[in-house]
Amino acid sequence: MNLSVQIGRLVMQNPVTVASGTFGYGVEYAQLLDLNQLGAVTVKGIRLNPVRGNPTPRTAEVTSGMLNAIGLQGPGVDGFIQKYWPFLKSLPVPTIINIWGTTVEEYAEVARRFHALGGVGALELNVSCPNIKEGGAQFGTDCKLLAQVVSACRKATTLPIITKLSPNVVSIAPYAKAAEDAGSDALAVTNSYPAMAIDIETRRPKLANVSGGLTGPCIKPIAIKLVWEAFKAVKIPIIGMGGIQTAADAIEFLMAGATAVAVGTANFYEPQTALQVIAGLREFMQRKGLNEVREITGSFQPGK
Amino acid sequence: MLERTVQIVSNERSTDAYYRLVVRAPEIAPLIQPGQFAHVRIAPLKDALLRRPFSIFQVQGDTFSILYKTVGKGTEALSRMRPGDELSVIAPLGHGFTVPQPGAETPLLVAGGYGMAAMYLLAQRSPQKGIVFVGGRRRVDILCEAEFQSLGWQVRATTEDGSHGEKGLVTQPLLEEIRNPQSAIRHPKLFACGPTPMLKAVGQIAEEYKVPAELSMDEHMCCGVGVCLTCVIPIKSGDDWEYQRTCSEGPVFDAKDVAWEGVK
Numbered sequence: 001m002n003l004s005v006q007i008g009r010l011v012m013q014n015p016v017t018v019a020s021g022t023f024g025y026g027v028e029y030a031q032l033l034d035l036n037q038l039g040a041v042t043v044k045g046i047r048l049n050p051v052r053g054n055p056t057p058r059t060a061e062v063t064s065g066m067l068n069a070i071g072l073q074g075p076g077v078d079g080f081i082q083k084y085w086p087f088l089k090s091l092p093v094p095t096i097i098n099i100w101g102t103t104v105e106e107y108a109e110v111a112r113r114f115h116a117l118g119g120v121g122a123l124e125l126n127v128s129c130p131n132i133k134e135g136g137a138q139f140g141t142d143c144k145l146l147a148q149v150v151s152a153c154r155k156a157t158t159l160p161i162i163t164k165l166s167p168n169v170v171s172i173a174p175y176a177k178a179a180e181d182a183g184s185d186a187l188a189v190t191n192s193y194p195a196m197a198i199d200i201e202t203r204r205p206k207l208a209n210v211s212g213g214l215t216g217p218c219i220k221p222i223a224i225k226l227v228w229e230a231f232k233a234v235k236i237p238i239i240g241m242g243g244i245q246t247a248a249d250a251i252e253f254l255m256a257g258a259t260a261v262a263v264g265t266a267n268f269y270e271p272q273t274a275l276q277v278i279a280g281l282r283e284f285m286q287r288k289g290l291n292e293v294r295e296i297t298g299s300f301q302p303g304k
Numbered sequence: 305m306l307e308r309t310v311q312i313v314s315n316e317r318s319t320d321a322y323y324r325l326v327v328r329a330p331e332i333a334p335l336i337q338p339g340q341f342a343h344v345r346i347a348p349l350k351d352a353l354l355r356r357p358f359s360i361f362q363v364q365g366d367t368f369s370i371l372y373k374t375v376g377k378g379t380e381a382l383s384r385m386r387p388g389d390e391l392s393v394i395a396p397l398g399h400g401f402t403v404p405q406p407g408a409e410t411p412l413l414v415a416g417g418y419g420m421a422a423m424y425l426l427a428q429r430s431p432q433k434g435i436v437f438v439g440g441r442r443r444v445d446i447l448c449e450a451e452f453q454s455l456g457w458q459v460r461a462t463t464e465d466g467s468h469g470e471k472g473l474v475t476q477p478l479l480e481e482i483r484n485p486q487s488a489i490r491h492p493k494l495f496a497c498g499p500t501p502m503l504k505a506v507g508q509i510a511e512e513y514k515v516p517a518e519l520s521m522d523e524h525m526c527c528g529v530g531v532c533l534t535c536v537i538p539i540k541s542g543d544d545w546e547y548q549r550t551c552s553e554g555p556v557f558d559a560k561d562v563a564w565e566g567v568k
Contacts, residue, residue: 044531
């Protein structure tokens with residue numbers, strides 16, 4: 001049975017990674033699970049300089065999900081390389097580094113820095129974070145800007161580029177196509193949904209940032225549709241994500257057109273989820289007599 | 305830290321809305337240090353997905369216990385669980401209190417309500433016996449006095465309505481003790497756990513009277529292991545400050561490191 005997949009030049013031993021921002025820099029979970037069983041480790045978003053992040057409260061639980069507005073707190077490129085890279089580099093599984101910037105030039109510069117570092121599995125361009133004023137979703141909800149970011153990064157590196165698309169668009173197809181045409185090797189679909197919640201006792205927002213991004217099982221059906229729409233629009237592989245808790249959830253994403261999947265919010269409450277998804281995927285393939293996991297990709301049959 | 309499915313040994317109401325939960329966790333129990341917490345998944349919650357953090361109260365053999373108050377749907381669901389039921393627990397977590405060396409500081413513990421529970425192991429493991437100052441709104445908010453007394457500690461309780469102990473705030477008898485030139489306490493060190501305004505007051509007292517202090521900080525938590533960056537508080541860093549995680553760098557911080565101007 002072959003579970004390995006390819007995202008551009010990046011080979012993953014199985015199609016299961018973790019969503020950026022839900023797994024820190026890998027090392028935090030090393031005591032709780034065997035990271036070497038993952039397809040790849042995807043780290044929290046990094047820009048050039050350190051980022052302090054938003055005031056608290058930064059997250060709130062909602063029905064079957066949660067809101068977050070962390071504000072991409074992080075150590076910057078140098079801090080990351082010094083503090084976290086030695087550990088990640090020592091892992092046999094590849095690292096996908098999620099990067100962002102407030103300008104096209106910053107994206108390209110961060111891409112150059114990680115290209116020069118050597119040993120990076122792939123770069124994921126975060127053009128879809130809803131919780132920061134500049135950068136993030138501003139680039140992911142404008143096709144022209146999106147193409148500029150992707151093509152600037154394409155010129156900066158030969159590393160596989162995964163463009164993480166925003167769900168907050170009327171139709172995802174033109175964005176998927178724009179990223180593909182600008183040289184992206186793959187897409188990540190999707191990021192969190194802009195959302196908010198109010199404490200009715202105090203009439204105050206549940207997040208200091210007022211609004212944030214909605215994630216967790218409640219977004220899964222929306223994300224499945226976006227993956228399906230993106231799959232029809234492009235030829236490059238898609239990493240599907242949004243509320244995956246079980247192997248069945250992951251298989252749904254694969255059938256909708258994903259080549260790989262990422263477990264996100266579930267890591268916060270059940271750190272074993274990604275490994276359970278891998279085991280369940282194997283079981284499903286056995287039961288269905290499938291030899292190659294990629295046979296599942298896009299195998300959904302919308303007709304009668 | 306370990307993630308284990310543990311079995312409930314007992315889950316009994318003590319007073320008012322307060323419960324004491326004991327779980328059998330033979331691998332986790334011996335690892336627990338004073339001031340650490342357990343992150344608990346309450347399966348009956350279904351559509352409320354996140355784990356709930358609880359300070360660890362007592363460790364006995366292969367069990368540990370927590371004291372909790374029913375404040376929301378998580379703790380209410382927990383209060384309905386019965387002996388034999390199972391919970392998923394990640395523990396022990398966080399950076400706890402520094403246990404004083406023999407002959408070094410004498411702890412003055414300052415607790416607000418069920419913050420008292422987080423300090424029991426420190427009292428038990430400290431070579432110097434000190435005083436516990438515990439405050440609450442009403443009599444029912446003052447918990448586990450007997451447990452501390454049986455360790456040979458002096459307990460001084462205060463309630464805001466005067467229904468138990470002295471009437472007033474917990475910081476009043478603490479200040480009297482610190483200002484008392486006849487005090488028997490040598491090299492006092494403050495350790496506090498409770499609501500943020502109380503911690504801030506303890507931090508101010510520590511600064512004013514030049515007494516060292518460790519505070520167990522309270523901030524809304526999500527993953528509990530340091531990845532989500534929900535539970536951050538502002539901590540001084542050079543001339544500036546940075547957000548640090550109460551689940552990982554904390555919950556216990558040195559009072560002089562907290563950048564209070566940024567704390568809500």
